[in-house]
Amino acid sequence: MGDSVINFEEEISRFKPSLDVEEVEDAIVKSDLTDMTDIMMEMIKEIRE
Amino acid sequence: MDYVRRNRQIANSFYNLGLEKANIRDLSGAVECLKKSLRFDKYQMDARNLLGLIYYEMGEVADALVQWVISTNLKPTDNPADRYLDEIQRKPGRLEIVSQNVKKYNQALWYAQHDSDDLAILQLTRVVEENPHFVKAHLLLAVLYMYHEDFPKAGHSLYKVLQIDKNNPKAQWYMSIVKKNTGKAEVEKRKLKNAFSHQKMQDDDVIMPPSYKENTGWQSVLNILAGLILGMMVIYFLVMPANTRALNNEHNDEIITYSQKLNAKNQELESLQASYDDLKTSADEMESRLSTIEGDNSQVLAQYQTMIGILQAYRSDDILSVARLYVDLDTSLITDESVLAIADAVKTDMETNGYQLLENLGTQAWNAGRQTEAEEYYQKSLEVQPNNPSATYLLGRLYQSQGNSDLARQYFTRIITEFPESDQASQAENALAQLGPASTAVGAADAQTEAEPQEDGESQAGQEETEAGEAETDGTDETAAGSAQDEAGPSEETQTAGETETAQQE
Numbered sequence: 001m002g003d004s005v006i007n008f009e010e011e012i013s014r015f016k017p018s019l020d021v022e023e024v025e026d027a028i029v030k031s032d033l034t035d036m037t038d039i040m041m042e043m044i045k046e047i048r049e
Numbered sequence: 050m051d052y053v054r055r056n057r058q059i060a061n062s063f064y065n066l067g068l069e070k071a072n073i074r075d076l077s078g079a080v081e082c083l084k085k086s087l088r089f090d091k092y093q094m095d096a097r098n099l100l101g102l103i104y105y106e107m108g109e110v111a112d113a114l115v116q117w118v119i120s121t122n123l124k125p126t127d128n129p130a131d132r133y134l135d136e137i138q139r140k141p142g143r144l145e146i147v148s149q150n151v152k153k154y155n156q157a158l159w160y161a162q163h164d165s166d167d168l169a170i171l172q173l174t175r176v177v178e179e180n181p182h183f184v185k186a187h188l189l190l191a192v193l194y195m196y197h198e199d200f201p202k203a204g205h206s207l208y209k210v211l212q213i214d215k216n217n218p219k220a221q222w223y224m225s226i227v228k229k230n231t232g233k234a235e236v237e238k239r240k241l242k243n244a245f246s247h248q249k250m251q252d253d254d255v256i257m258p259p260s261y262k263e264n265t266g267w268q269s270v271l272n273i274l275a276g277l278i279l280g281m282m283v284i285y286f287l288v289m290p291a292n293t294r295a296l297n298n299e300h301n302d303e304i305i306t307y308s309q310k311l312n313a314k315n316q317e318l319e320s321l322q323a324s325y326d327d328l329k330t331s332a333d334e335m336e337s338r339l340s341t342i343e344g345d346n347s348q349v350l351a352q353y354q355t356m357i358g359i360l361q362a363y364r365s366d367d368i369l370s371v372a373r374l375y376v377d378l379d380t381s382l383i384t385d386e387s388v389l390a391i392a393d394a395v396k397t398d399m400e401t402n403g404y405q406l407l408e409n410l411g412t413q414a415w416n417a418g419r420q421t422e423a424e425e426y427y428q429k430s431l432e433v434q435p436n437n438p439s440a441t442y443l444l445g446r447l448y449q450s451q452g453n454s455d456l457a458r459q460y461f462t463r464i465i466t467e468f469p470e471s472d473q474a475s476q477a478e479n480a481l482a483q484l485g486p487a488s489t490a491v492g493a494a495d496a497q498t499e500a501e502p503q504e505d506g507e508s509q510a511g512q513e514e515t516e517a518g519e520a521e522t523d524g525t526d527e528t529a530a531g532s533a534q535d536e537a538g539p540s541e542e543t544q545t546a547g548e549t550e551t552a553q554q555e
Contacts, residue, residue, distance in 0.1 A: 006226060008196045012162050015189055017155040019111035021148040027115045033123075035091040036056045 060090030068099060076103050076214040094124050101133065107214060108183030110137070110147040150180050158189060166193050177206070184210050184217065191223050200230045345382070352382045359395055372406035375399050376429040396433075404434035408443065415447060423447055438468035442477055454484055 019027055067082030080103055086096040101116035114137070117130035137143060157172035173190040177183055187210045194203035204227040210220040228234035355378050362370035380392045399407075411426030427444040431437060445460030457480070464477040 006192075006195070006223070008192065011192055012158075012189075015158055015161075015185065015192075017158060018109060018151045018185055019115070020151045020155070021111045021114065021144055024111050024114045024118070027111070028118055031115060031119060033091045033119065035087065036059075036089045037053050038091075040052050040056075 056089045057093070060086040060088075060093045060096065062086075063089065064093055064096040064099070067096065070216075071099060071103060074214065075216040076107055077217050079103055092123055094120055094128060094130075097123075098128070098130050098133070101130065105133075106182060108150075108180050108185065110144075111151065146179065150176050150183065154183065154186050154189075157186070161189060161193060166196060169193055170197075177209075181209065182213055184213055184220075188217075188219050188223070191220075191227075195223065195226065198230075200227045203227050204231065204233075348379075349382045349384075351377075352379055353385075353388065356383065356388055356392060356395075360391065363395075368403070368406055371395070372399065372403045372410055375403055375433075376407065376425060399433050404430045404437060404440070407433060408437065408440045411440070411447075412443065415443075420447060420451060436468075438464050438471040438473040441468075442473040442480075445477065445480065449480065449484065458484055 063082045063086030067079040067086060070076075070079035070082060080100065083096045083100040083103070086093050087100070090096075097116050097120040101113040101120065104110070104116065105113035114134070117133050120130040121128050121134065153172050153176045157169040157176065160166070160169035160172060170190065170193050173186050173193070176186045177190060180186070187206045191203040191206040191210070194200070194206065204224065207220050207224045207227060210217055211224065214220065225234070228237065355374050359371050359374045359378065362368070362374060375395065378392065378395070380389065380396065383389050383392055407426050407430035411423040411430065413423075414420075414426060415423035424444065424447055427440050427447065430440040431444065434440075441460050441464050445457045445464070447457075448454075448460065449457035461477040461481045461484070464471065464473050465481070468474055
């Protein structure tokens with residue numbers, strides 16, 4: 001690969017498939033919407049318990 | 050709930066940072082900030098909507114849809130995500146094309162990961178043609194080109210990625226490798242070095258003065274006007290004089306040509322004028338000759354008339370008229386032979402008898418005071434008969450009385466030399482003595498001129514001669530006596546000599 005310092009195989013493996021339009025619904029369902037407020041509420045709840 | 054408010058503040062801060070990065074097209078950095086913002090507050094709708102927009106800009110339409118759908122679910126009203134979704138769903142084929150593009154990309158990635166680089170390149174080329182903002186496809190294509198050492202094409206794909214997302218870490222890293230392999234890295238390094246280090250002056254370097262300013266619009270207009278004015282001045286001061294000189298030279302040449310033509314015409318005119326003068330002179334000469342001829346004819350006619358008058362005078366025995374007319378007769382003008390014979394006969398007659406009559410007529414004219422007529426008679430008498438000392442003497446005395454001493458002396462001398470034996474010789478000698486030298490004769494001649502002959506010729510002459518004789522008896526001066534005789538007319542001696550001759554001839 002000439003003078004390049006990148007490893008082609010490694011670099012290619014880092015590329016991930018792009019999200020297809022048909023997979024939007026699954027992605028929405030699977031998306032993690034938890035934010036810091038939810039985490040802190042959960043922690044406060046556990047502490048109270 | 051202070052922590053909730055704080056989380057929102059942090060989320061808001063990340064959103065602001067992401068927005069700033071998005072404004073400078075640092076999309077990758079903006080995505081990171083917006084994701085962090087949503088981590089702190091999932092209800093930060095602006096961050097979510099902006100994240101969807103950035104995904105859409107980078108060609109990740111499905112990811113954008115995910116964010117906008119979640120956004121509308123979390124905040125159903127007054128949410129810009131609704132408008133974004135409406136824009137995409139308004140074009141039904143648009144989603145299908147995007148879906149096909151994503152599938153092609155995923156297939157190309159599969160080809161690339163399974164050693165089918167060429168197929169992957171072909172597939173990715175189509176993908177980026179249909180969706181030029183697909184950052185992932187550009188990056189994968191660049192990696193494949195780099196793997197095949199086609200660095201210029203790799204650099205082209207990376208350049209497009211950096212136009213969309215200028216701080217994309219992968220693109221920047223790949224671009225550095227591409228520049229290193231194409232030599233552009235050295236060039237940029239040298240430029241950078243020259244920009245911030247001491248630079249040796251080159252021959253073609255230009256030092257711009259501190260006062261130099263780029264021309265503004267008005268300055269450009271003024272410069273153009275100044276250029277036009279300078280151009281006009283150059284035309285007026287340099288081009289126009291040259292043209293004027295050329296025109297002057299041309300006009301001078303024309304003037305010279307016309308002058309030469311004019312001179313030629315003048316010469317021609319002069320020659321024509323000379324010819325005209327010659328012809329006019331010839332015409333005048335011919336006219337004068339014609340008039341002369343006409344005059345001659347009139348003179349000839351007059352001679353014939355004189356001849357007729359002479360014949361008529363002969364017929365009436367008027368010898369005096371014959372002699373008078375004979376004075377005016379010029380036989381040389383008579384050409385007719387018969388008339389010329391008559392004229393010769395008249396001439397012969399006049400030479401034998403007429404000359405005396407002419408002399409007498411002269412004397413009569415002198416006594417009548419007609420000295421000019423007397424002179425003509427005496428001259429004619431001498432022409433008819435030159436050997437006539439009497440007429441010669443009388444003519445001399447006539448000239449003496451007129452004050453013409455030279456002619457008088459000439460005729461007196463002629464008598465003395467040619468007719469020394471004649472009676473008039475001694476009288477001529479006396480007359481010459483009276484005249485004296487040429488200078489002293491003037492006074493006597495003046496005195497004679499004042500006198501006029503008496504009408505009664507002979508009686509007057511006799512009376513004067515008597516007085517003269519008395520003067521001589523008294524012993525007075527001869528000159529005075531001579532003068533007295535001249536004033537009265539021909540002297541007694543002359544009259545006597547004339548009468549004697551006339552008697553002899555008769």
